[in-house]
Amino acid sequence: MHPIVIIGSGMAGYTVAREFRKLNPEQELVMICADDAINYAKPTLSNALAGKKAPEQIALGDAAKMGAQLNMRIEVHTWVKAIDAEQHLLTLEKDGVESQQAYAKLVLAVGANPLRLAISGDGSDDIHVVNNLNDYKAFREQLAARQDKRVVILGAGLIGCEFANDLQNTEHQVTVIDLAPQPLGRLLPEFIATAFKQNLEETGIHFVLGTTVDKVSKLEKGDYLVTLADGRSLSADVVLSAVGLQPNITLAKEAGIHTSRGVLTNGLLETNLADIYAVGDCAEVNGTLLPYVMPIMQQARALAKTLNGETTQVHYPAMPVAVKTPAAPLTVLPAPVDVEVTWQNEELDDGMIAKAFDSNATLRGFVLLGQTAGKQRLALSKLVPDLIPAAV
Structure with a gap:
C-alpha cells in the first residue's frame, strides 16, 4: 500500500501528522517540504522579542527529531514539481535530480506566501x-x-x-x-x-x-x-x-484542482480530485479562508479521522482570534462577511465590548478590547452559531 503524503511542514502539515498518528501508528506517512522542515509555532514569531526568545529557541524540533517522533519519513529541501492525480504520483526535485513518489492519499498543506x-x-x-x-x-x-x-x-x-x-x-x-x-x-x-x-x-x-x-x-x-x-x-x-498573505495555489492549479482565493475544498477538506485534500492557510473550505490557529486544529482533527477511514466533516464552532498586542488586549470574532450586522457597544473602565447582531437579533460576532472585556470570550462564543455546524 502506498503512503499518505503531506506536502508542507508548517503548523497544518505537522498537526495533521500528529493527529493521524494518535489514531494510526502504523500507516506509512511521508512529508515533503521545500525547506528544512523545522517544527515551530509560527504565531510565536510576532511576540518573541518581548518574550526574550532568540530564533534558535523558537524551534521545537528539526526534521530528524520530528521524523522519529511521528514515525514519518521527511524529505527536506525537496520540491513537488507536479501532481499526477490520475496515477496518484508526484514528480519531485531535489538537488537538481528528479524522482517520483506514489501516494494513496495526498494532503496539500502548502500554506500562503506574503503579498x-x-x-x-x-x-x-x-x-x-x-x-x-x-x-x-x-x-x-x-x-x-x-x-x-x-x-x-x-x-x-x-x-x-x-x-x-x-x-x-x-x-x-x-x-x-x-x-x-x-x-x-x-x-x-x-x-x-x-x-x-x-x-x-x-x-x-x-x-x-x-x-x-x-x-x-x-x-x-x-x-x-x-x-x-x-x-x-x-x-x-x-x-x-506585513501587508497580508496569498494562499499558495500554483501547484494545485497546475494539477487541475479547483482554486479561487485558496484551494477549494468541501467540508471533508476534499478537493475536486480523488484522494487529494487541503488544510491550513491554503485551504478555502466551503468558500471560507481562515488563516488562524484554531481552524487549522479543527481541520487537522477532522482530516486525520477521514484519512484513517472514519469520514469526518470539519466542524467550525465560534473561534475568536486573540491579537497579541498587550498594550491593547484584543479578542475578535469576525461576523460572516455575507451577514449584515448592527453593532452594540458597552464601554468599560479599561476598554469596551462590541457585539454584532444580525436582523434576527442573533449574535454573529464580537470584539473585546481590554483585560476586563477579554474575560467575556467564552460566554459570548457560546452564543454565536457555528460557522460550519458539527455533523449530526
Missing part, C-alpha cells in the same frame, strides 16, 4: 517579510546590527500590529504605514479601531494611515529613506512588510 507591494528604490530588495523561521532569523539579524532601532512596518493588519507592539516593547521606534484609514481595518468597526489605535499610540507607536510606501532608498550610513505616496518621507534602520 509584496510594488515599491521602487535601491532599498526595496532589503524589505523583510516574516513568513517563516528563516525569514525571522534574517529580520532579527538586521535588527541586532542597527543601533538606532527605527523600524518601519508596512501594514496595520493583525501581524503588523503584533510586530509593532513587540518591537515597541523592546525599545524600538516603530512607525506603521497603511493605506486604510484605521488599523485592523478588516476586523474592527471604526469606533473600536480608534480606541485600539490610541492604546498603541500611547506606547509610542506612530501610525501613518491613508497612504502607502512608494520608494525605499539606501542611505550612506546603511539606513533607509522611506518615501510615501503622499510625498512625506521618514528614515528607517529596518523595513518590515
Whole structure:
C-alpha cells in the first residue's frame, strides 16, 4: 500500500501528522517540504522579542527529531514539481535530480506566501517579510546590527500590529504605514479601531494611515529613506512588510484542482480530485479562508479521522482570534462577511465590548478590547452559531 503524503511542514502539515498518528501508528506517512522542515509555532514569531526568545529557541524540533517522533519519513529541501492525480504520483526535485513518489492519499498543506507591494528604490530588495523561521532569523539579524532601532512596518493588519507592539516593547521606534484609514481595518468597526489605535499610540507607536510606501532608498550610513505616496518621507534602520498573505495555489492549479482565493475544498477538506485534500492557510473550505490557529486544529482533527477511514466533516464552532498586542488586549470574532450586522457597544473602565447582531437579533460576532472585556470570550462564543455546524 502506498503512503499518505503531506506536502508542507508548517503548523497544518505537522498537526495533521500528529493527529493521524494518535489514531494510526502504523500507516506509512511521508512529508515533503521545500525547506528544512523545522517544527515551530509560527504565531510565536510576532511576540518573541518581548518574550526574550532568540530564533534558535523558537524551534521545537528539526526534521530528524520530528521524523522519529511521528514515525514519518521527511524529505527536506525537496520540491513537488507536479501532481499526477490520475496515477496518484508526484514528480519531485531535489538537488537538481528528479524522482517520483506514489501516494494513496495526498494532503496539500502548502500554506500562503506574503503579498509584496510594488515599491521602487535601491532599498526595496532589503524589505523583510516574516513568513517563516528563516525569514525571522534574517529580520532579527538586521535588527541586532542597527543601533538606532527605527523600524518601519508596512501594514496595520493583525501581524503588523503584533510586530509593532513587540518591537515597541523592546525599545524600538516603530512607525506603521497603511493605506486604510484605521488599523485592523478588516476586523474592527471604526469606533473600536480608534480606541485600539490610541492604546498603541500611547506606547509610542506612530501610525501613518491613508497612504502607502512608494520608494525605499539606501542611505550612506546603511539606513533607509522611506518615501510615501503622499510625498512625506521618514528614515528607517529596518523595513518590515506585513501587508497580508496569498494562499499558495500554483501547484494545485497546475494539477487541475479547483482554486479561487485558496484551494477549494468541501467540508471533508476534499478537493475536486480523488484522494487529494487541503488544510491550513491554503485551504478555502466551503468558500471560507481562515488563516488562524484554531481552524487549522479543527481541520487537522477532522482530516486525520477521514484519512484513517472514519469520514469526518470539519466542524467550525465560534473561534475568536486573540491579537497579541498587550498594550491593547484584543479578542475578535469576525461576523460572516455575507451577514449584515448592527453593532452594540458597552464601554468599560479599561476598554469596551462590541457585539454584532444580525436582523434576527442573533449574535454573529464580537470584539473585546481590554483585560476586563477579554474575560467575556467564552460566554459570548457560546452564543454565536457555528460557522460550519458539527455533523449530526
